[in-house]
Amino acid sequence: MQDASTAVATGDHYPRAVLFDLLTALLDSWSVWNAAAGSEPMGRRWRAEYLRLTYGCGAYVPYEDLVRQAAATVGLPARAPESLEDHWDELPVWNGATELLRALGPHCKLGVVTNCSRALGARAAARLGIDWDVVVSSEEAGFYKPDPRPYRLALDRLGVAPRDAAFVAGSGYDMFGTASVGLRTYWHNRVGLPRPQGAPPAEIESPTLEGALAWLRTFRLAAS
Numbered sequence: 263m264q265d266a267s268t269a270v271a272t273g274d275h276y277p278r279a280v281l282f283d284l285l286t287a288l289l290d291s292w293s294v295w296n297a298a299a300g301s302e303p304m305g306r307r308w309r310a311e312y313l314r315l316t317y318g319c320g321a322y323v324p325y326e327d328l329v330r331q332a333a334a335t336v337g338l339p340a341r342a343p344e345s346l347e348d349h350w351d352e353l354p355v356w357n358g359a360t361e362l363l364r365a366l367g368p369h370c371k372l373g374v375v376t377n378c379s380r381a382l383g384a385r386a387a388a389r390l391g392i393d394w395d396v397v398v399s400s401e402e403a404g405f406y407k408p409d410p411r412p413y414r415l416a417l418d419r420l421g422v423a424p425r426d427a428a429f430v431a432g433s434g435y436d437m438f439g440t441a442s443v444g445l446r447t448y449w450h451n452r453v454g455l456p457r458p459q460g461a462p463p464a465e466i467e468s469p470t471l472e473g474a475l476a477w478l479r480t481f482r483l484a485a486s
Contacts, residue, residue: 275482276369278426279395281416283407284376284386286432287450288363290354291386298345299338307336316377316406317435325379325401350382353389356452358471363392365475371395373416375429377406396420408439417443428481430474437461446481448474 285291296305312332319328329343366372373396376383383399396419403412417427424444431437431449434457440447441462449464450471457463466477 274369275480276366276478277428277481279371279373279417279420279422280366280428280430280478281373281375281413281445282430283432283436284374284383285353285378286452287430288356288359288432289386289389290356290452292453294349294353295346298342298349299333300342304336304338308332308338308342311335313433313435317408320405320409322400322404322406325377325382347382350385351389353386355389356450356471360390360392362471362474363390366478367392370478371420371422373420374398375407375412375416376400377412408435408437408442410439410442413439413443413445428478430471431464434458434461437464448477450474 282288292305292309295309296302299305299308312329315328315332326343326347329346330340333340333342363372372392372394374383374387374394375398376386377400378386380399380401383397387394387397396416398412398416398419400406400412403415405411407413413429417424420427427445429436429440429445429447431440431447432452434449434451434455437447437449437457438461447464449467451467452469454469466473
């Protein structure tokens, strides 16, 4: 990581750490859910029901149980969640995600805060091919996002204050959590979801990751 004098000389003002939502900000989990469901409409219904359960339960309930419960509620067979897990190691990486992480690596600590089990979080994080400084799952934190505890656990493990870190979200629900913790947020809204009612706006919302590097490169200038 650069020291302060190097940052001033180069004009780089990165945060000390950047945390990422994993399954929607960096990885295209939508396509894998849709394939497991047999169609995009059923995949969207299943995912929406899963999200309703997740954001409603707060304290951690096994991720795999919620996925199965959501599948049953929308009328999918038991093989759908089985297929989802079978293809977990094939989660596609969004365009620009690997390039962004490699560009940030010399300047910032990099971490993941993800709503899934410890085992599935580790498998998904490995898809990016980098050495993460921290990977925090909802199982480890004991709560699902947007409860503030998963974000705070990642920051505590990194030894970084919220004001010195940024978050790249994949879901509009993340803004409830990042706002409560004090994390400035870039929302990579790849599939064009509406912002949830009552959610604070992100500092930047974009359908791609293209603007994230420029935002992060001047992060401390905007905060000063």
